[in-house]
Amino acid sequence: MAKEFARSQRVAEQIQRELADLLQFEVKDPRVSMVTITEVEVTGDLAHAKVYYSSTENSPELQKGLEKAAGFLRSQLSQRMLMRTVPQLHFVYDASIERGMRLSRLIDDAVAEDNKSDSEEN
Template sequence: MANERQARLGDRIRVLIAERLEKGLRDPRLGFVTITDVRVTGDLQHASVFYTVLGTPEERADTAAALKAATGMLRSEVGKQLSVRLTPSLEFIPDAIPENADHIAHLLREARERDASVAGLAAGAVYAGDADPYVKPREFEDDEEA
């Protein structure tokens, strides 16, 4: 039951923060942010907010600074909207999904290229020994045995 409550609270916090960011903060450093996930601890005291930012590494760093500066205001907004006794503290963590996806795509592309090169080598390959390397039993003629 606690896991279900954690999930519901995390989903609600994700929606509230996303709506607040959609309305806009007055911080010019804030870039195009997407809240991907919120995980709440078992005691409902801490929420880890995972986000992605579209843009350059500099824009990502600026957005991280803007979110860190706005943490208190976002926590108070979340506290006003939630019906819980204690408002969980917020921690903003950059989500590594885009970087992981790019890395996996790169590895798959590299594997495809290696497979193609191996297939090219195999197409022109010939056997190192006889064409039929299997030993065949000798055939005796009836005249030799008699």
């Protein structure tokens, strides 16, 4: 019987929880504020972790701040997690929430326009 969750998935979930805590309470860089970790993908050999994040504002400064804090975050992860090696962190902006909000707004506008045209016909 195969395992339901691979080790890389469990490590990714733990990294996501720890990074969320570290970014909220430990990182003092003013460029890194109001960041949400949406997903973490870890390679099979646990050498690299792709960290997807979203924020109210997507700026190059935020990306630079996260990249600068990557070493600190990795060292903190090594202290919190019981692993021989901690994956290198690679930060990627996740625009899915922004796209979802835009699509929701478009749908709401289309429904409002449809309701408006129905009321004009009657």
